[in-house]
Amino acid sequence: MGPKQSQALIENPNQLNMVRVARYERLIKANLERVWENVRDWAHLPWLHSGSFNFVSLDMEGDWGWRTWSSASHSGHVELCIDLPRQRYVARSYRHQQQISEIWTTLTPIDDDTQILVEFHVPDVAPQDSNKVGQIFLDLYKTLWDEDELMMRDRQQQLSPQPPGPEVVNLGTPAAFLQSLPRRVTIRQHTFQISLVAGDPVVYTTTCPHLLGPLSQADALSGQVSCPWHGYRFNVHTGACLSPENAKCRLRQPPVIRPDPVSGDLLLSY
Numbered sequence: 062m063g064p065k066q067s068q069a070l071i072e073n074p075n076q077l078n079m080v081r082v083a084r085y086e087r088l089i090k091a092n093l094e095r096v097w098e099n100v101r102d103w104a105h106l107p108w109l110h111s112g113s114f115n116f117v118s119l120d121m122e123g124d125w126g127w128r129t130w131s132s133a134s135h136s137g138h139v140e141l142c143i144d145l146p147r148q149r150y151v152a153r154s155y156r157h158q159q160q161i162s163e164i165w166t167t168l169t170p171i172d173d174d175t176q177i178l179v180e181f182h183v184p185d186v187a188p189q190d191s192n193k194v195g196q197i198f199l200d201l202y203k204t205l206w207d208e209d210e211l212m213m214r215d216r217q218q219q220l221s222p223q224p225p226g227p228e229v230v231n232l233g234t235p236a237a238f239l240q241s242l243p244r245r246v247t248i249r250q251h252t253f254q255i256s257l258v259a260g261d262p263v264v265y266t267t268t269c270p271h272l273l274g275p276l277s278q279a280d281a282l283s284g285q286v287s288c289p290w291h292g293y294r295f296n297v298h299t300g301a302c303l304s305p306e307n308a309k310c311r312l313r314q315p316p317v318i319r320p321d322p323v324s325g326d327l328l329l330s331y
């Protein structure tokens with residue numbers, strides 16, 4: 062099964078009275094691979110872009126792209142179709158099966174960056190309303206690409222080789238250590254957060270095992286931490302993924318804290 066829209070990779074396949082209301086160009090500081098990954102990743106929309114999307118659920122996805130519902134009642138949907146040979150994709154929104162927008166994005170790699178050109182088309186917009194409607198899309202897309210660019214850059218950095226880092230970290234005396242919390246420590250190329258959970262120090266990775274998103278402060282009582290990219294939730298004590306239920310990932314095994322037998326300082330090591 063592919064797109065619901067017939068002739069999805071041509072412009073204006075439903076032959077509507079389309080008006081191009083805006084055009085957006087920008088150099089994104091992320092390579093083409095990261096950008097295509099982000100385009101295919103419908104699941105980040107309600108999490109990373111929580112200010113712009115309040116409901117997204119998957120209807121269908123494949124190599125061709127994806128289709129998501131825009132409301133719980135399924136009265137609206139978005140379909141994104143990929144034209145890989147031409148390095149472009151189109152997102153169309155529909156309400157009650159009526160198409161309400163058509164947005165084409167063309168990607169051009171420039172060294173390790175990607176130039177994007179986005180063209181926004183809306184049917185039946187009166188000439189006097191065109192700029193106003195266009196501005197709404199421009200504001201929305203600036204926010205979306207700002208958020209995406211940060212995510213893609215973070216992920217690229219996580220995928221790049223990290224400096225080796227120490228194999229043991231001295232955390233100081235027990236009293237100084239407790240005073241220093243919460244804190245972050247890098248050990249053997251991995252960064253860990255140490256926070257108090259229910260009054261006890263807990264060490265857990267700051268890298269989400271799903272797609273390497275950033276994990277920060279765990280809830281101080283429940284010991285749960287959520288990833289801002291796709292909303293996966295983990296138990297920092299056990300490393301188990303609590304949500305979504307079918308996720309097959311868990312937190313990296315953390316290093317342990319033990320006292321130095323000579324000095325009494327606390328040491329973090331694997």
Ligand code: FES
Nearest residue numbers: 269271272274288
């Ligand atoms: S990277 Fe996807 S939930 Fe963390």
Ligand SMILES: [Fe+2]
Nearest residue numbers: 099110205209
């Ligand atoms: Fe995005």
